[in-house]
Amino acid sequence: MDIRVFKTFIAVAEYKHFSRAAETLYITQAAVSARIKQLEEFYGMQLFIREKNNLRLTPAGDALLPHAHLMVSQMEQSKISLSIASEQKSAVHIAATPNVWDAFFSSRILDAIALFENLTLGTEISVREAIQRKLDDRSLDIGLLTDPIKDDDFVNDLIGHFDLSLVGSRPAFDAGVEDYILIDWGITFQKEHALHHKVIPSFKTSTAMIALEVILSKGGFAYLPSELVTDLVRAQDLYRIETPLQIKRPIFMVYRKNNSNGQLIDQFKSLLSKIQ
Template identity: 40%
Template sequence: MDVKVFKTFLEVAKERHFGRAANSLNITQAAVSARIKQLEEFFDATLFVRQRNNIRLTSTGERLVRYAEVMVNTLQQAKDDLKLAKGEQAQLTLAGTPNIWDAYLQHCLGLITESMSGYAFSADTLSQEQVNRALLQRTLDMGILFEPVKSELLECKAVARLELVLVSSRQEAAELALSGEYIFVDWGVQFAQAHAEAHAGSVPPAMRTSSARIALDILLKRGGAAYLPLSMVEPFLENEQLFRLSEGSLIEREIYLAYRKDSPLLDGILRVQARLSATSPAGGYTLQAAADNLQS
Protein backbone atom coordinates (compact mmCIF):
# COMPACT_ATOMS: atom_id res chain seq x y z
CA MET A 1 0.00 0.00 0.00
CA ASP A 2 1.47 3.37 -1.06
CA VAL A 3 2.01 5.73 1.87
CA LYS A 4 0.41 8.49 -0.24
CA VAL A 5 -2.91 6.75 0.30
CA PHE A 6 -2.55 7.12 4.06
CA LYS A 7 -1.44 10.74 3.71
CA THR A 8 -4.56 11.42 1.68
CA PHE A 9 -6.75 9.68 4.26
CA LEU A 10 -5.28 11.82 7.07
CA GLU A 11 -5.78 15.02 5.06
CA VAL A 12 -9.45 14.21 4.38
CA ALA A 13 -9.89 13.33 8.07
CA LYS A 14 -8.44 16.72 9.00
CA GLU A 15 -10.26 18.84 6.40
CA ARG A 16 -13.58 16.94 6.42
CA HIS A 17 -13.78 17.86 2.74
CA PHE A 18 -12.46 16.11 -0.38
CA GLY A 19 -11.96 19.35 -2.32
CA ARG A 20 -9.93 21.07 0.41
CA ALA A 21 -7.87 17.93 0.93
CA ALA A 22 -7.14 17.84 -2.82
CA ASN A 23 -5.99 21.47 -2.73
CA SER A 24 -3.74 20.83 0.27
CA LEU A 25 -2.15 17.82 -1.42
CA ASN A 26 -1.98 19.53 -4.84
CA ILE A 27 -3.84 16.69 -6.55
CA THR A 28 -7.26 16.38 -8.16
CA GLN A 29 -10.40 15.63 -6.19
CA ALA A 30 -10.85 12.52 -8.34
CA ALA A 31 -7.45 11.30 -7.16
CA VAL A 32 -8.46 11.85 -3.54
CA SER A 33 -11.67 9.86 -4.05
CA ALA A 34 -9.76 7.06 -5.77
CA ARG A 35 -7.23 6.77 -2.95
CA ILE A 36 -9.93 6.68 -0.27
CA LYS A 37 -11.80 4.02 -2.27
CA GLN A 38 -8.58 1.99 -2.54
CA LEU A 39 -8.11 2.17 1.23
CA GLU A 40 -11.71 1.20 1.94
CA GLU A 41 -11.45 -1.78 -0.41
CA PHE A 42 -8.18 -2.86 1.22
CA PHE A 43 -9.71 -2.84 4.72
CA ASP A 44 -13.16 -3.86 3.48
CA ALA A 45 -14.70 -1.10 5.57
CA THR A 46 -16.31 2.32 5.15
CA LEU A 47 -14.00 5.01 6.50
CA PHE A 48 -16.13 8.12 5.93
CA VAL A 49 -19.82 8.93 6.12
CA ARG A 50 -20.49 11.03 3.03
CA GLN A 51 -23.31 13.54 3.20
CA ARG A 52 -23.88 16.80 1.34
CA ASN A 53 -21.21 19.25 2.54
CA ASN A 54 -20.61 17.02 5.54
CA ILE A 55 -17.94 14.30 5.65
CA ARG A 56 -17.10 12.62 8.92
CA LEU A 57 -15.11 9.60 10.03
CA THR A 58 -16.84 6.35 10.86
CA SER A 59 -15.79 4.53 14.01
CA THR A 60 -13.50 2.38 11.85
CA GLY A 61 -12.02 5.50 10.26
CA GLU A 62 -11.34 7.02 13.67
CA ARG A 63 -9.47 3.87 14.73
CA LEU A 64 -7.41 3.94 11.54
CA VAL A 65 -6.18 7.50 12.12
CA ARG A 66 -3.58 6.61 14.73
CA TYR A 67 -2.19 3.75 12.62
CA ALA A 68 -2.00 5.98 9.55
CA GLU A 69 -0.16 8.65 11.56
CA VAL A 70 2.39 6.10 12.78
CA MET A 71 3.05 4.82 9.24
CA VAL A 72 3.39 8.27 7.70
CA ASN A 73 5.56 9.61 10.53
CA THR A 74 7.80 6.53 10.63
CA LEU A 75 8.46 6.82 6.90
CA GLN A 76 9.30 10.53 7.26
CA GLN A 77 11.70 9.79 10.12
CA ALA A 78 13.40 7.11 8.03
CA LYS A 79 13.80 9.60 5.16
CA ASP A 80 15.29 12.20 7.49
CA ASP A 81 17.66 9.69 9.04
CA LEU A 82 18.88 8.48 5.65
CA LYS A 83 19.36 12.06 4.48
CA LEU A 84 21.65 12.70 7.44
CA ALA A 85 23.55 9.51 6.76
CA LYS A 86 24.08 10.63 3.15
CA GLY A 87 25.11 14.10 4.22
CA GLU A 88 21.98 15.69 2.76
CA GLN A 89 19.74 18.33 4.29
CA ALA A 90 17.23 17.07 6.87
CA GLN A 91 14.18 18.98 8.09
CA LEU A 92 13.62 19.97 11.71
CA THR A 93 10.08 20.94 12.67
CA LEU A 94 9.44 23.24 15.60
CA ALA A 95 6.46 25.04 17.06
CA GLY A 96 5.81 27.53 19.81
CA THR A 97 2.78 29.16 21.34
CA PRO A 98 1.82 32.54 19.79
CA ASN A 99 3.36 34.57 22.61
CA ILE A 100 6.60 32.58 22.34
CA TRP A 101 6.89 33.78 18.74
CA ASP A 102 6.09 37.39 19.62
CA ALA A 103 8.48 37.58 22.55
CA TYR A 104 11.33 35.22 21.71
CA LEU A 105 11.45 33.06 18.60
CA GLN A 106 11.08 35.82 16.03
CA HIS A 107 14.40 37.18 17.27
CA CYS A 108 16.49 34.05 17.55
CA LEU A 109 15.09 31.67 14.91
CA GLY A 110 16.84 33.45 12.05
CA LEU A 111 20.16 33.30 13.90
CA ILE A 112 19.71 29.57 14.46
CA THR A 113 18.77 28.67 10.90
CA GLU A 114 21.63 30.72 9.45
CA SER A 115 24.19 28.95 11.60
CA MET A 116 23.02 25.36 11.09
CA SER A 117 24.11 23.93 7.77
CA GLY A 118 22.65 20.57 6.76
CA TYR A 119 19.20 21.30 8.17
CA ALA A 120 16.05 22.91 6.83
CA PHE A 121 13.43 24.22 9.25
CA SER A 122 9.65 24.15 9.36
CA ALA A 123 8.02 26.43 11.95
CA ASP A 124 4.46 26.83 13.22
CA THR A 125 2.39 28.27 16.07
CA LEU A 126 0.39 25.83 18.22
CA SER A 127 -1.20 25.77 21.64
CA GLN A 128 0.60 24.11 24.56
CA GLU A 129 -1.70 21.08 24.29
CA GLN A 130 -1.16 20.78 20.52
CA VAL A 131 2.61 20.95 20.95
CA ASN A 132 2.57 18.22 23.60
CA ARG A 133 0.39 15.97 21.43
CA ALA A 134 2.45 16.56 18.28
CA LEU A 135 5.69 15.73 20.11
CA LEU A 136 4.26 12.45 21.38
CA GLN A 137 2.84 11.59 17.95
CA ARG A 138 6.20 12.38 16.29
CA THR A 139 4.71 15.02 13.99
CA LEU A 140 6.89 17.67 15.66
CA ASP A 141 10.59 17.60 16.56
CA MET A 142 10.77 20.51 19.01
CA GLY A 143 8.33 22.54 21.08
CA ILE A 144 9.19 25.94 22.59
CA LEU A 145 6.97 26.55 25.62
CA PHE A 146 6.42 28.56 28.79
CA GLU A 147 5.19 25.51 30.72
CA PRO A 148 7.40 22.41 31.07
CA VAL A 149 5.97 19.17 29.68
CA LYS A 150 5.76 16.04 31.79
CA SER A 151 6.30 12.74 30.00
CA GLU A 152 8.85 9.95 30.29
CA LEU A 153 9.16 10.04 26.49
CA LEU A 154 10.07 13.72 26.36
CA GLU A 155 13.08 15.77 27.43
CA CYS A 156 12.34 19.31 28.58
CA LYS A 157 15.11 21.85 29.17
CA ALA A 158 14.97 25.50 30.23
CA VAL A 159 16.87 27.54 27.62
CA ALA A 160 16.20 31.21 28.52
CA ARG A 161 14.31 33.61 30.74
CA LEU A 162 12.03 36.40 29.56
CA GLU A 163 11.49 39.71 31.34
CA LEU A 164 7.85 40.86 31.44
CA VAL A 165 7.28 44.45 32.55
CA LEU A 166 4.15 46.43 33.35
CA VAL A 167 3.76 49.22 30.79
CA SER A 168 1.06 51.81 30.21
CA SER A 169 0.15 54.46 27.67
CA ARG A 170 0.17 56.95 30.59
CA GLN A 171 2.57 57.78 33.39
CA GLU A 172 0.63 56.69 36.45
CA ALA A 173 0.83 54.55 39.54
CA ALA A 174 0.76 50.82 38.91
CA GLU A 175 -2.39 50.49 41.04
CA LEU A 176 -4.21 52.99 38.83
CA ALA A 177 -3.09 51.19 35.68
CA LEU A 178 -4.53 47.90 36.89
CA SER A 179 -7.83 49.51 37.87
CA GLY A 180 -8.38 51.16 34.48
CA GLU A 181 -8.15 49.77 30.94
CA TYR A 182 -5.87 46.94 31.99
CA ILE A 183 -5.24 44.07 29.54
CA PHE A 184 -4.34 40.72 31.06
CA VAL A 185 -2.01 38.86 28.69
CA ASP A 186 -1.85 35.10 29.22
CA TRP A 187 1.78 34.23 29.82
CA GLY A 188 1.00 30.84 31.34
CA VAL A 189 0.14 29.35 34.71
CA GLN A 190 3.27 30.49 36.54
CA PHE A 191 2.77 34.07 35.36
CA ALA A 192 -0.84 34.03 36.53
CA GLN A 193 0.29 32.90 39.98
CA ALA A 194 3.02 35.55 40.20
CA HIS A 195 0.59 38.19 38.93
CA ALA A 196 -2.00 37.29 41.58
CA GLU A 197 0.63 37.56 44.34
CA ALA A 198 1.99 40.88 43.04
CA HIS A 199 -1.42 42.47 42.51
CA ALA A 200 -3.66 40.90 45.11
CA GLY A 201 -7.02 42.64 45.35
CA SER A 202 -6.84 44.34 41.95
CA VAL A 203 -10.06 44.69 39.96
CA PRO A 204 -10.77 42.28 37.05
CA PRO A 205 -9.06 43.33 33.81
CA ALA A 206 -10.98 45.12 31.09
CA MET A 207 -9.75 42.56 28.57
CA ARG A 208 -7.93 39.23 28.38
CA THR A 209 -5.89 37.99 25.44
CA SER A 210 -3.37 35.27 24.60
CA SER A 211 -1.61 37.52 22.09
CA ALA A 212 1.02 40.07 23.11
CA ARG A 213 0.71 41.63 19.65
CA ILE A 214 -3.00 42.30 20.18
CA ALA A 215 -2.31 43.84 23.59
CA LEU A 216 0.47 46.06 22.23
CA ASP A 217 -1.70 47.22 19.33
CA ILE A 218 -4.54 48.19 21.68
CA LEU A 219 -2.16 50.03 24.03
CA LEU A 220 -0.76 52.10 21.16
CA LYS A 221 -4.14 52.87 19.57
CA ARG A 222 -6.57 53.13 22.49
CA GLY A 223 -4.43 53.28 25.60
CA GLY A 224 -4.28 51.04 28.65
CA ALA A 225 -1.73 48.90 30.46
CA ALA A 226 -0.38 45.36 30.21
CA TYR A 227 2.54 43.10 31.06
CA LEU A 228 4.66 42.79 27.90
CA PRO A 229 8.20 41.62 27.11
CA LEU A 230 10.81 44.32 27.60
CA SER A 231 12.30 43.26 24.26
CA MET A 232 9.00 44.11 22.54
CA VAL A 233 8.27 47.46 24.19
CA GLU A 234 11.75 49.02 24.47
CA PRO A 235 11.39 51.11 21.27
CA PHE A 236 8.07 52.52 22.54
CA LEU A 237 9.56 53.27 25.96
CA GLU A 238 12.41 55.19 24.34
CA ASN A 239 10.09 57.48 22.37
CA GLU A 240 7.63 57.71 25.31
CA GLN A 241 4.67 56.15 23.53
CA LEU A 242 4.60 53.78 26.50
CA PHE A 243 5.85 54.09 30.06
CA ARG A 244 7.27 51.48 32.40
CA LEU A 245 5.29 51.89 35.59
CA SER A 246 7.38 50.24 38.28
CA GLU A 247 10.78 48.59 38.47
CA GLY A 248 9.25 46.24 41.02
CA SER A 249 6.65 45.03 38.54
CA LEU A 250 9.13 42.77 36.70
CA ILE A 251 7.92 39.17 36.31
CA GLU A 252 10.29 36.60 34.78
CA ARG A 253 9.25 33.55 32.78
CA GLU A 254 11.43 30.61 31.86
CA ILE A 255 11.32 29.34 28.29
CA TYR A 256 11.57 25.58 27.72
CA LEU A 257 12.61 23.40 24.80
CA ALA A 258 10.84 20.02 24.65
CA TYR A 259 11.67 17.09 22.35
CA ARG A 260 11.51 13.31 22.19
CA LYS A 261 14.40 11.51 23.87
CA ASP A 262 14.51 8.92 21.06
CA SER A 263 14.32 11.36 18.15
CA PRO A 264 16.39 10.29 15.11
CA LEU A 265 17.28 13.98 14.71
CA LEU A 266 18.64 14.32 18.23
CA ASP A 267 22.01 15.73 17.13
CA GLY A 268 20.29 18.59 15.31
CA ILE A 269 17.90 19.21 18.21
CA LEU A 270 20.79 19.45 20.68
CA ARG A 271 22.52 21.95 18.39
CA VAL A 272 19.34 24.05 18.40
CA GLN A 273 19.18 23.76 22.19
CA ALA A 274 22.75 25.04 22.51
CA ARG A 275 22.01 28.00 20.27
CA LEU A 276 18.78 28.86 22.09
CA SER A 277 20.67 28.78 25.38
CA ALA A 278 23.23 31.21 23.98
CA THR A 279 20.80 33.54 22.17
CA SER A 280 18.49 36.01 23.86
CA PRO A 281 16.42 38.99 22.72
CA ALA A 282 17.00 42.40 24.23
CA GLY A 283 15.26 42.54 27.56
CA GLY A 284 15.65 38.82 28.14
CA TYR A 285 18.67 36.76 29.00
CA THR A 286 20.07 33.31 28.52
CA LEU A 287 20.51 30.74 31.24
CA GLN A 288 24.24 30.85 30.64
CA ALA A 289 24.22 34.61 31.23
CA ALA A 290 22.21 34.10 34.41
CA ALA A 291 24.73 31.55 35.65
CA ASP A 292 27.60 33.92 34.88
CA ASN A 293 25.86 36.69 36.84
CA LEU A 294 25.44 34.44 39.88
CA GLN A 295 29.15 33.55 39.82
CA SER A 296 30.33 37.15 39.48
Protein backbone atom coordinates (compact mmCIF):
# COMPACT_ATOMS: atom_id res chain seq x y z
CA MET A 1 0.00 0.00 0.00
CA ASP A 2 1.40 3.40 -1.06
CA ILE A 3 2.21 5.53 1.99
CA ARG A 4 0.60 8.52 0.18
CA VAL A 5 -2.76 6.81 0.60
CA PHE A 6 -2.39 6.95 4.40
CA LYS A 7 -1.23 10.58 4.24
CA THR A 8 -4.36 11.39 2.27
CA PHE A 9 -6.54 9.54 4.78
CA ILE A 10 -4.99 11.52 7.65
CA ALA A 11 -5.54 14.82 5.82
CA VAL A 12 -9.22 14.08 5.10
CA ALA A 13 -9.75 12.97 8.71
CA GLU A 14 -8.15 16.20 9.94
CA TYR A 15 -9.92 18.68 7.65
CA LYS A 16 -13.15 16.67 7.31
CA HIS A 17 -13.27 17.93 3.74
CA PHE A 18 -12.00 16.39 0.50
CA SER A 19 -11.22 19.66 -1.27
CA ARG A 20 -9.27 21.11 1.68
CA ALA A 21 -7.28 17.90 1.96
CA ALA A 22 -6.57 18.12 -1.77
CA GLU A 23 -5.30 21.71 -1.42
CA THR A 24 -3.04 20.73 1.47
CA LEU A 25 -1.58 17.79 -0.43
CA TYR A 26 -1.33 19.69 -3.74
CA ILE A 27 -3.37 17.08 -5.61
CA THR A 28 -6.81 17.08 -7.21
CA GLN A 29 -9.99 16.29 -5.31
CA ALA A 30 -10.49 13.35 -7.66
CA ALA A 31 -7.13 11.95 -6.57
CA VAL A 32 -8.16 12.29 -2.93
CA SER A 33 -11.38 10.42 -3.58
CA ALA A 34 -9.52 7.70 -5.49
CA ARG A 35 -7.05 7.15 -2.67
CA ILE A 36 -9.76 6.93 -0.01
CA LYS A 37 -11.67 4.48 -2.20
CA GLN A 38 -8.48 2.42 -2.60
CA LEU A 39 -8.05 2.30 1.18
CA GLU A 40 -11.66 1.32 1.79
CA GLU A 41 -11.43 -1.44 -0.80
CA PHE A 42 -8.23 -2.71 0.79
CA TYR A 43 -9.80 -2.99 4.25
CA GLY A 44 -13.22 -3.95 2.89
CA MET A 45 -15.11 -1.40 4.96
CA GLN A 46 -16.25 2.20 4.90
CA LEU A 47 -13.92 4.67 6.60
CA PHE A 48 -15.95 7.91 6.27
CA ILE A 49 -19.62 8.75 6.63
CA ARG A 50 -20.43 11.18 3.85
CA GLU A 51 -23.42 13.44 4.55
CA LYS A 52 -24.23 16.82 3.05
CA ASN A 53 -21.78 19.38 4.47
CA ASN A 54 -20.68 16.79 6.99
CA LEU A 55 -17.83 14.28 6.76
CA ARG A 56 -16.87 12.14 9.71
CA LEU A 57 -14.99 8.95 10.46
CA THR A 58 -16.76 5.64 10.92
CA PRO A 59 -15.72 3.48 13.91
CA ALA A 60 -13.41 1.63 11.51
CA GLY A 61 -11.91 4.95 10.40
CA ASP A 62 -11.36 5.95 14.02
CA ALA A 63 -9.58 2.65 14.62
CA LEU A 64 -7.38 3.07 11.55
CA LEU A 65 -6.31 6.67 12.24
CA PRO A 66 -3.61 6.01 14.91
CA HIS A 67 -2.18 3.20 12.77
CA ALA A 68 -2.05 5.53 9.77
CA HIS A 69 -0.15 8.12 11.83
CA LEU A 70 2.26 5.42 13.00
CA MET A 71 2.93 4.09 9.49
CA VAL A 72 3.56 7.58 8.11
CA SER A 73 5.82 8.40 11.06
CA GLN A 74 7.82 5.19 10.66
CA MET A 75 8.24 5.78 6.96
CA GLU A 76 9.55 9.31 7.56
CA GLN A 77 11.89 8.00 10.26
CA SER A 78 13.21 5.34 7.90
CA LYS A 79 14.06 8.06 5.35
CA ILE A 80 15.98 9.98 8.01
CA SER A 81 17.85 6.84 9.13
CA LEU A 82 18.82 5.96 5.58
CA SER A 83 19.96 9.52 4.93
CA ILE A 84 22.17 9.47 8.03
CA ALA A 85 23.55 6.05 7.10
CA SER A 86 24.45 7.24 3.59
CA GLU A 87 26.54 10.06 5.09
CA GLN A 88 28.35 7.90 7.62
CA LYS A 89 31.98 6.97 7.11
CA SER A 90 33.13 3.46 6.37
CA ALA A 91 34.05 1.58 9.54
CA VAL A 92 36.76 -0.79 10.72
CA HIS A 93 36.29 -2.79 13.93
CA ILE A 94 39.17 -4.03 16.09
CA ALA A 95 39.06 -6.10 19.28
CA ALA A 96 41.80 -7.15 21.67
CA THR A 97 41.85 -9.50 24.60
CA PRO A 98 42.28 -7.69 27.94
CA ASN A 99 45.90 -8.76 28.25
CA VAL A 100 46.87 -7.57 24.75
CA TRP A 101 44.98 -4.30 25.30
CA ASP A 102 46.86 -3.56 28.54
CA ALA A 103 50.27 -4.73 27.36
CA PHE A 104 50.27 -3.48 23.80
CA PHE A 105 47.32 -1.83 22.09
CA SER A 106 46.25 0.80 24.66
CA SER A 107 49.52 2.71 24.17
CA ARG A 108 49.07 2.62 20.40
CA ILE A 109 45.38 3.55 20.13
CA LEU A 110 46.14 7.16 19.15
CA ASP A 111 48.24 5.92 16.22
CA ALA A 112 45.31 3.76 15.10
CA ILE A 113 42.91 6.72 15.35
CA ALA A 114 45.29 8.82 13.25
CA LEU A 115 45.60 6.05 10.66
CA PHE A 116 41.83 5.71 10.31
CA GLU A 117 41.00 9.42 10.64
CA ASN A 118 38.70 9.29 7.60
CA LEU A 119 36.87 6.21 8.92
CA THR A 120 34.82 5.28 11.94
CA LEU A 121 37.12 3.22 14.17
CA GLY A 122 35.41 0.81 16.57
CA THR A 123 37.43 -0.86 19.33
CA GLU A 124 36.52 -3.25 22.09
CA ILE A 125 38.06 -5.45 24.77
CA SER A 126 36.74 -8.99 24.69
CA VAL A 127 37.62 -12.59 25.49
CA ARG A 128 39.23 -14.82 22.89
CA GLU A 129 36.07 -16.90 22.26
CA ALA A 130 33.92 -13.80 21.61
CA ILE A 131 36.55 -12.34 19.28
CA GLN A 132 36.66 -15.55 17.25
CA ARG A 133 32.86 -15.66 17.03
CA LYS A 134 32.64 -12.04 15.85
CA LEU A 135 35.41 -12.54 13.31
CA ASP A 136 33.53 -15.56 12.03
CA ASP A 137 30.23 -13.68 11.59
CA ARG A 138 32.12 -10.67 10.12
CA SER A 139 30.95 -8.17 12.74
CA LEU A 140 34.64 -7.71 13.57
CA ASP A 141 37.53 -7.05 11.18
CA ILE A 142 40.63 -7.61 13.32
CA GLY A 143 41.41 -9.47 16.54
CA LEU A 144 44.59 -8.99 18.58
CA LEU A 145 45.47 -12.15 20.52
CA THR A 146 48.41 -13.83 22.25
CA ASP A 147 47.55 -17.20 20.68
CA PRO A 148 46.58 -17.84 17.04
CA ILE A 149 43.19 -19.15 15.95
CA LYS A 150 43.82 -22.52 14.36
CA ASP A 151 41.23 -22.45 11.59
CA ASP A 152 41.77 -22.46 7.83
CA ASP A 153 39.32 -19.55 7.44
CA PHE A 154 41.57 -17.21 9.44
CA VAL A 155 44.90 -15.49 8.84
CA ASN A 156 47.23 -15.23 11.85
CA ASP A 157 49.98 -12.64 11.36
CA LEU A 158 52.66 -12.41 14.04
CA ILE A 159 53.04 -8.64 14.40
CA GLY A 160 55.28 -8.40 17.45
CA HIS A 161 55.95 -9.35 21.04
CA PHE A 162 55.73 -7.85 24.48
CA ASP A 163 57.74 -8.70 27.58
CA LEU A 164 56.38 -9.67 30.97
CA SER A 165 58.09 -9.12 34.28
CA LEU A 166 57.33 -10.80 37.57
CA VAL A 167 57.04 -7.86 39.95
CA GLY A 168 55.92 -7.42 43.51
CA SER A 169 55.42 -4.95 46.29
CA ARG A 170 58.43 -6.47 48.12
CA PRO A 171 61.63 -8.09 46.82
CA ALA A 172 61.21 -11.57 48.35
CA PHE A 173 59.10 -14.10 46.44
CA ASP A 174 58.62 -17.85 46.93
CA ALA A 175 55.96 -20.54 46.60
CA GLY A 176 54.56 -19.67 50.02
CA VAL A 177 53.39 -16.13 49.25
CA GLU A 178 49.68 -15.61 49.87
CA ASP A 179 49.07 -12.56 47.71
CA TYR A 180 50.04 -13.75 44.25
CA ILE A 181 47.77 -12.60 41.40
CA LEU A 182 47.49 -14.85 38.35
CA ILE A 183 46.82 -12.96 35.12
CA ASP A 184 45.58 -14.77 32.03
CA TRP A 185 48.33 -14.19 29.48
CA GLY A 186 47.14 -16.87 27.08
CA ILE A 187 47.27 -20.63 26.67
CA THR A 188 51.05 -20.95 26.24
CA PHE A 189 51.72 -18.83 29.30
CA GLN A 190 49.38 -20.98 31.38
CA LYS A 191 51.29 -24.13 30.42
CA GLU A 192 54.67 -22.59 31.19
CA HIS A 193 53.38 -21.09 34.42
CA ALA A 194 52.15 -24.48 35.66
CA LEU A 195 55.57 -25.96 34.84
CA HIS A 196 57.68 -23.37 36.66
CA HIS A 197 55.47 -22.15 39.53
CA LYS A 198 53.74 -23.98 42.37
CA VAL A 199 52.45 -20.82 43.99
CA ILE A 200 48.72 -20.73 44.69
CA PRO A 201 47.09 -17.50 43.50
CA SER A 202 44.88 -15.53 45.85
CA PHE A 203 43.26 -13.70 42.96
CA LYS A 204 42.83 -14.28 39.21
CA THR A 205 42.10 -11.73 36.50
CA SER A 206 42.37 -11.25 32.75
CA THR A 207 43.30 -7.60 33.11
CA ALA A 208 46.78 -6.34 33.96
CA MET A 209 45.52 -2.94 35.11
CA ILE A 210 43.28 -4.55 37.74
CA ALA A 211 46.20 -6.61 39.03
CA LEU A 212 48.45 -3.55 39.15
CA GLU A 213 45.84 -1.55 41.07
CA VAL A 214 45.48 -4.34 43.63
CA ILE A 215 49.24 -4.66 44.09
CA LEU A 216 49.74 -0.92 44.54
CA SER A 217 46.84 -0.74 47.00
CA LYS A 218 47.23 -3.94 49.01
CA GLY A 219 50.56 -5.46 47.98
CA GLY A 220 51.27 -8.67 46.11
CA PHE A 221 52.95 -10.18 43.04
CA ALA A 222 52.02 -10.70 39.39
CA TYR A 223 53.40 -10.97 35.89
CA LEU A 224 52.87 -7.53 34.36
CA PRO A 225 53.94 -5.94 31.05
CA SER A 226 57.50 -4.67 31.40
CA GLU A 227 56.56 -1.47 29.57
CA LEU A 228 53.80 -0.83 32.11
CA VAL A 229 55.96 -1.21 35.25
CA THR A 230 59.34 0.23 34.19
CA ASP A 231 58.84 3.59 35.94
CA LEU A 232 57.35 1.94 39.05
CA VAL A 233 60.36 -0.37 39.35
CA ARG A 234 62.74 2.54 38.84
CA ALA A 235 60.97 4.43 41.63
CA GLN A 236 61.05 1.27 43.81
CA ASP A 237 57.28 1.24 44.11
CA LEU A 238 57.59 -2.28 42.71
CA TYR A 239 60.42 -4.81 42.68
CA ARG A 240 61.41 -6.98 39.73
CA ILE A 241 61.67 -10.67 40.66
CA GLU A 242 63.98 -13.12 38.88
CA THR A 243 61.99 -15.93 37.23
CA PRO A 244 62.66 -18.98 35.02
CA LEU A 245 59.44 -18.44 33.12
CA GLN A 246 59.56 -17.47 29.43
CA ILE A 247 58.42 -13.86 29.58
CA LYS A 248 58.23 -12.83 25.89
CA ARG A 249 54.67 -13.14 24.59
CA PRO A 250 53.65 -13.00 20.92
CA ILE A 251 50.92 -10.79 19.49
CA PHE A 252 48.88 -12.18 16.62
CA MET A 253 46.76 -10.04 14.35
CA VAL A 254 43.90 -12.32 13.30
CA TYR A 255 41.37 -11.73 10.54
CA ARG A 256 39.20 -13.68 8.14
CA LYS A 257 40.45 -14.51 4.69
CA ASN A 258 38.89 -12.42 1.89
CA ASN A 259 37.85 -9.68 4.32
CA SER A 260 36.15 -6.79 2.49
CA ASN A 261 38.39 -4.37 4.42
CA GLY A 262 41.55 -6.09 3.23
CA GLN A 263 43.33 -2.86 2.27
CA LEU A 264 42.61 -1.31 5.67
CA ILE A 265 43.88 -4.45 7.40
CA ASP A 266 47.15 -4.20 5.46
CA GLN A 267 47.52 -0.54 6.48
CA PHE A 268 46.91 -1.40 10.13
CA LYS A 269 49.43 -4.24 10.01
CA SER A 270 51.99 -1.89 8.47
CA LEU A 271 51.33 0.69 11.19
CA LEU A 272 51.88 -1.79 14.02
CA SER A 273 55.11 -3.03 12.48
CA LYS A 274 56.44 0.55 12.49
CA ILE A 275 55.63 1.37 16.12
CA GLN A 276 57.01 -1.73 17.84
